[in-house]
Amino acid sequence: MSSTFHASYPVRFASIRVERVNSHIDIVVSDTGIGIRADFLRHVFERFRQADAGLTRQTSGLGLGLSIVRHIVEMHGGSVDAASDGEGKGSTFRVRLPVMIVHDPVAQEHANIHGRKQWLR
Numbered sequence: 001m002s003s004t005f006h007a008s009y010p011v012r013f014a015s016i017r018v019e020r021v022n023s024h025i026d027i028v029v030s031d032t033g034i035g036i037r038a039d040f041l042r043h044v045f046e047r048f049r050q051a052d053a054g055l056t057r058q059t060s061g062l063g064l065g066l067s068i069v070r071h072i073v074e075m076h077g078g079s080v081d082a083a084s085d086g087e088g089k090g091s092t093f094r095v096r097l098p099v100m101i102v103h104d105p106v107a108q109e110h111a112n113i114h115g116r117k118q119w120l121r
Contacts, residue, residue, distance in 0.1 A: 036084035
C-alpha cells in the first residue's frame with residue numbers, strides 16, 4: 001500500500017473495498033492521486049515501466065512494484081487490472097482472487113458423527 005500511495009502522491013482520498021463477487025473476492029483500491037495517462041495504462045504492470053522515466057521525475061522506484069503484484073496474484077489463480085480517467089483523476093486497481101472452499105476436518109468429523117454433511121466456506 002505504501003508503494004501505491006507513494007507513486008500516486010499527492011493523494012487526497014483513498015479507499016479500499018473488499019467484496020465477494022460470485023466465486024471471486026475483489027480487492028479494490030481507489031485514489032484521487034495523479035492518475036494514469038490513457039496511453040500508459042496498458043503498460044502499468046510491465047517490469048521497469050514508469051509513466052515518467054525521465055531524469056527529472058519526482059518519484060523514485062524501479063518500476064517493479066505493480067509487476068510483482070501481478071505475478072503474485074496470477075500465481076494464486078487471480079488477476080489484477082487498473083483503470084483511470086486520466087491524469088489528475090485518480091486511479092483504481094482491482095485484484096480478483098478465486099474463493100477456495102476449505103474443508104475443516106474437525107467440523108467434517110462432527111457432521112459425520114451426527115449423520116449429516118456440513119461444508120465450511
